[in-house]
Amino acid sequence: MSPSNLPSEPSDDALEPNTLDDEDDWKDIEPEDFGTSFVSFGGTTKFSDLHDFLQDAKENHGVDLLGLKSRHGLETYGMIKLINYAREQVGRGLFRPDASPESFLEGDRYMKPFMDDDALLYSIDDILDVANQTAHRSANEPSNGRVSDEEVQELLRQSDQLREQVKYYRNAYQEAYLENLDLKERKGSEPKEHSTDHSRNREQPKRKDHDTHYFSSYDHSDIHETMLRDTVRTDAYRDFIYENKNLFAGKVVLDVGCGSGILSLFCARAGAAKVIAVDNSSIINKAREIVYVNGLSDTIQCLSGKIEELVLPVKQVDIIVSEWMGYCLMYEAMLDSVLWARDRYLAPDGLMVPSHASLKLSLLADDEEIADKVAYWSSVYGFDMSCMLARAHDEVEIRTVRPKAVPSRSEVILQLPLHTIGKDELTFNGVDFVLEAERDIDQLHGFVIHFDIAFAVSRDHNIQQAKVIFSTGPSGQETHWQQALALINTSGAKATSFKRGERVSGCLGLRKGDEKSRDLEVTVNWRIRTSTADSEATYQQSWWMH
Numbered sequence: 001m002s003p004s005n006l007p008s009e010p011s012d013d014a015l016e017p018n019t020l021d022d023e024d025d026w027k028d029i030e031p032e033d034f035g036t037s038f039v040s041f042g043g044t045t046k047f048s049d050l051h052d053f054l055q056d057a058k059e060n061h062g063v064d065l066l067g068l069k070s071r072h073g074l075e076t077y078g079m080i081k082l083i084n085y086a087r088e089q090v091g092r093g094l095f096r097p098d099a100s101p102e103s104f105l106e107g108d109r110y111m112k113p114f115m116d117d118d119a120l121l122y123s124i125d126d127i128l129d130v131a132n133q134t135a136h137r138s139a140n141e142p143s144n145g146r147v148s149d150e151e152v153q154e155l156l157r158q159s160d161q162l163r164e165q166v167k168y169y170r171n172a173y174q175e176a177y178l179e180n181l182d183l184k185e186r187k188g189s190e191p192k193e194h195s196t197d198h199s200r201n202r203e204q205p206k207r208k209d210h211d212t213h214y215f216s217s218y219d220h221s222d223i224h225e226t227m228l229r230d231t232v233r234t235d236a237y238r239d240f241i242y243e244n245k246n247l248f249a250g251k252v253v254l255d256v257g258c259g260s261g262i263l264s265l266f267c268a269r270a271g272a273a274k275v276i277a278v279d280n281s282s283i284i285n286k287a288r289e290i291v292y293v294n295g296l297s298d299t300i301q302c303l304s305g306k307i308e309e310l311v312l313p314v315k316q317v318d319i320i321v322s323e324w325m326g327y328c329l330m331y332e333a334m335l336d337s338v339l340w341a342r343d344r345y346l347a348p349d350g351l352m353v354p355s356h357a358s359l360k361l362s363l364l365a366d367d368e369e370i371a372d373k374v375a376y377w378s379s380v381y382g383f384d385m386s387c388m389l390a391r392a393h394d395e396v397e398i399r400t401v402r403p404k405a406v407p408s409r410s411e412v413i414l415q416l417p418l419h420t421i422g423k424d425e426l427t428f429n430g431v432d433f434v435l436e437a438e439r440d441i442d443q444l445h446g447f448v449i450h451f452d453i454a455f456a457v458s459r460d461h462n463i464q465q466a467k468v469i470f471s472t473g474p475s476g477q478e479t480h481w482q483q484a485l486a487l488i489n490t491s492g493a494k495a496t497s498f499k500r501g502e503r504v505s506g507c508l509g510l511r512k513g514d515e516k517s518r519d520l521e522v523t524v525n526w527r528i529r530t531s532t533a534d535s536e537a538t539y540q541q542s543w544w545m546h
Helices: 023-034 050-061 065-072 076-091 119-140 149-188 211-216 221-229 231-243 262-269 283-293 334-345 367-378 386-392
Strands: 252-256 274-279 300-304 317-321 346-353 356-364 397-399 411-417 428-436 446-455 468-471 483-487 503-512 520-528 537-545
Touching: 050 065, 050 076, 050 119, 065 076, 065 119, 076 119, 221 231, 231 262, 231 346, 231 446, 231 468, 252 262, 252 334, 262 274, 262 283, 262 300, 262 317, 274 283, 283 300, 317 334, 334 346, 356 428, 367 386, 411 428, 483 520, 483 537
Parallel strands: 252 274, 252 317, 274 300, 317 346
Antiparallel strands: 356 411, 356 446, 397 483, 428 503, 446 468, 446 483, 503 520, 520 537
């Protein structure tokens, strides 16, 4: 409770004996300034008696402060948070707001008074005393065997929840049991080895789980704000879903990597019968809160965990929606999980949203940017740090490229039809390309990688039939993906100039890291033959994304 909400000390003038010597003045002041009144959760009624307030809160607003105190074992700080949370929720028009501990106990948000000069917050000790007296009286009084209608309804609700949980865990157990049985049968069919090498029996060191850093990077709100503010991205999903509500009406939708839950919310508003939102980062807790605040808890179910390790409450889904794209399209390897979910849960005639992706490549010739980079590292506050330039040629750089720095068309390197592509096709050693210069350039500085995303209304449609398409290329509106730059190491090499119409040919390869599978290695082999060169020059270079 902030000091600003506490009564201020009286001034010295207020203590002068002759300022309030009139007895009538004292009679007027006492009831107004020193009487305690509790404002109802609805904000329309004041109570002078705490018991009357507690009864009104329970009967008229569905907030049983004494019951919640007992159920969750709340003390002073917990009661402060509960009161402020209840005032906020009831103020939004909610009757019997969700009062699970995670809804109000986490963090310090509800330590701040929701209502100025809330007398209830000054009476926490009195509430705790009433709760303790009620508990003591209930423990010592014999039961008359009567159960209220409200208690019956609560017991029925809890029974339904337990029944669903039992069904969920029974299915999960059965599936795990069958998988384990199958594994044992296969192991039993293999010949046993007899060896005196006891080193085989030693416990092997566990491989570090590099997924931990990946998922934790999505715990915080700032990255989700960045994605939500990307209107190219978010509008494309919204437009496709809202403009094709007939596809979503009455359907079961799976949102893989739901983040803040925006795509699940779109699907629910479009008429989906059920949306299962899955995320393995702690942002799932915020997604649950967002779903609840927007009144969609009956439609959207939020599940925490890796999609590969969860057992969904349904056998199959009609639609899978996901925003899985990383830098360079493939970075972070989230598409692997989406394809796993497709193969495990999507109905035979189900729809992938989005339906297609295209990886594209173009040339980079940016004299101004490269000159600026070289000049900067050559003198940083008067110190030579040009050795830092080496990293620029080892790692993929993410930034926005000016259209005038791209002297060629963007060519499609790889098409990804998401209804049919296999996980093994996401890594490749070499896809051929030919890029033609559309203007004269003094020096080739590298390659620009970006992608297009398409949304088709049918799994039988190709990318040309898609209803919504957005691009992350240099010539379009900027997105949070920007573009991926693979800068060529030209140190010590003679500059290669190009005339309009001359070509660079080669192949592009993408490979996941061996130790860190979410890392990405980009390799380009390219050949250059210009009108001024006597022979064809061949080059190869690799870049990493960590």
